[in-house]
Amino acid sequence: MKTNQYSGFHKLTMEQRAAEVAEFSGLTEEEIGRLTNPGALTNEVADHVIENVIGTYQLPVGVAMNFLINGKEYVIPMVLEEASVVAAASNAAKMARAAGGFTTSYTGNIMIAQVQCIGVANPYFARQNILHHKEEILAIANEKDPVLVKLTGGAKDLEVRIVDSQIGPMVVTHLLVDTGDAMGANAVNTMAEAVAPTIEKLTGGTVKLRILSNLADHRLARATATFTKEAIGGEDVVDGVVAAYAFAAADPYRAATSNKGIMNGIDPVVVATGNDWRGMEAGVHSYCSRGDHYTSLTRWEKDADGNLTGSIELPTPVGLVGGATKIHPAAQACVKILGVKTAAELAQVIAAVGLAQNFAAMRALATDGIQKGHMKLHARNLATVAGATPEQLDAVVAKMVADKKVSVDYAKEILAGMQ
Ligand code: MEV
Numbered sequence: 001m002k003t004n005q006y007s008g009f010h011k012l013t014m015e016q017r018a019a020e021v022a023e024f025s026g027l028t029e030e031e032i033g034r035l036t037n038p039g040a041l042t043n044e045v046a047d048h049v050i051e052n053v054i055g056t057y058q059l060p061v062g063v064a065m066n067f068l069i070n071g072k073e074y075v076i077p078m079v080l081e082e083a084s085v086v087a088a089a090s091n092a093a094k095m096a097r098a099a100g101g102f103t104t105s106y107t108g109n110i111m112i113a114q115v116q117c118i119g120v121a122n123p124y125f126a127r128q129n130i131l132h133h134k135e136e137i138l139a140i141a142n143e144k145d146p147v148l149v150k151l152t153g154g155a156k157d158l159e160v161r162i163v164d165s166q167i168g169p170m171v172v173t174h175l176l177v178d179t180g181d182a183m184g185a186n187a188v189n190t191m192a193e194a195v196a197p198t199i200e201k202l203t204g205g206t207v208k209l210r211i212l213s214n215l216a217d218h219r220l221a222r223a224t225a226t227f228t229k230e231a232i233g234g235e236d237v238v239d240g241v242v243a244a245y246a247f248a249a250a251d252p253y254r255a256a257t258s259n260k261g262i263m264n265g266i267d268p269v270v271v272a273t274g275n276d277w278r279g280m281e282a283g284v285h286s287y288c289s290r291g292d293h294y295t296s297l298t299r300w301e302k303d304a305d306g307n308l309t310g311s312i313e314l315p316t317p318v319g320l321v322g323g324a325t326k327i328h329p330a331a332q333a334c335v336k337i338l339g340v341k342t343a344a345e346l347a348q349v350i351a352a353v354g355l356a357q358n359f360a361a362m363r364a365l366a367t368d369g370i371q372k373g374h375m376k377l378h379a380r381n382l383a384t385v386a387g388a389t390p391e392q393l394d395a396v397v398a399k400m401v402a403d404k405k406v407s408v409d410y411a412k413e414i415l416a417g418m419q
């Protein structure tokens with residue numbers, strides 16, 4: 001295929017879909033085989049990834065279609081176990097296209113390493129003393145990673161905070177490090193350890209923790225999209241989504257679920273590209289907790305023309321080099337399908353997918369409710385489990401949904417009646 005707008009893509013066989021995606025993304029037969037053939041991650045490789053390995057674990061890889069981000073078409077690989085998510089993302093991306101798709105930006109590949117210093121008699125004086133010696137501290141950090149320094153400049157800045165705690169005030173130094181296309185955990189942790197003795201000298205205190213922060217608020221990706229009222233079913237739908245957002249913005253119980261829906265889109269891309277989804281989750285949820293209560297990651301508003309506008313801003317501690325991305329053969333194939341060349345581009349795609357996924361859930365919730373769509377996909381899964389052939393599938397699903405009896409037993413009963 002030449003475009004990611006492919007009508008009836010879901011009706012193709014798995015082999016046909018894979019072939020279309022391979023053509024779109026320029027994957028070789030060997031590369032697409034890493035996804036279509038089981039066992040891409042061999043036991044030998046897996047045995048080196050974590051400890052006490054006894055095997056590997058598979059999940060489906062789907063592709064979200066229709067995404068137009070900053071004028072570029074993306075086919076987005078998503079690894080997850082939940083039905084409806086890929087279809088919903090594709091559908092939302094289609095609706096966003098009426099007004100030009102998604103627009104994104106990024107603050108840069110800056111990660112934070114924290115150095116915790118306790119037992120400081122005069123923390124505010126010590127804070128300034130650290131800042132007076134900023135260049136010296138950055139130089140010590142950068143000595144640890146000349147390759148990174150050559151690529152990005154490495155450690156670039158310092159922040160020093162006084163954090164009140166139950167054991168007294170702590171002087172917390174943040175090293176701001178440009179980790180380039182790597183997520184950068186190893187690089188920043190090494191730097192944090194290297195500067196610790198100097199921090200102790202400058203503060204008279206004792207350094208304890210030296211570790212990155214997942215609240216990567218210097219590595220923010222942003223995305224916006226306008227959904228025209230015509231594309232999404234009218235002004236009532238616009239108002240419905242705005243009201244659904246107002247609920248999430250005001251109520252942490254609802255925000256948790258709304259944000260879970262956003263992570264339905266984000267985590268599958270993070271996993272597909274071999275990145276650390278726990279780090280991503282930690283970053284997002286802590287970012288939503290900066291104010292006086294936990295709130296929505298997205299914002300939804302009605303513009304002057306009555307259209308729906310959405311925006312998202314989130315920490316994106318992800319990379320393309322280092323970590324599992326370079327080890328996992330399927331992750332490499334997914335990165336190639338995605339067609340991203342930098343961590344910055346990956347982060348912005350992730351932001352757009354999160355916004356799309358949130359829109360899809362909010363629209364469904366504000367109109368029909370989500371069960372209608374869910375039930376159809378759930379019925380497809382159950383009919384397959386019951387033994388329906390591809391030719392029988394549509395008829396079995398239609399009958400299950402029409403009769404509101406979605407179960408494997410009922411699918412078997414329908415199939416028996418079709419013999
Ligand atoms: C289900 O996985 C996700 C939703 O609950 C998200 C939401 O409520 O916004 C549908």
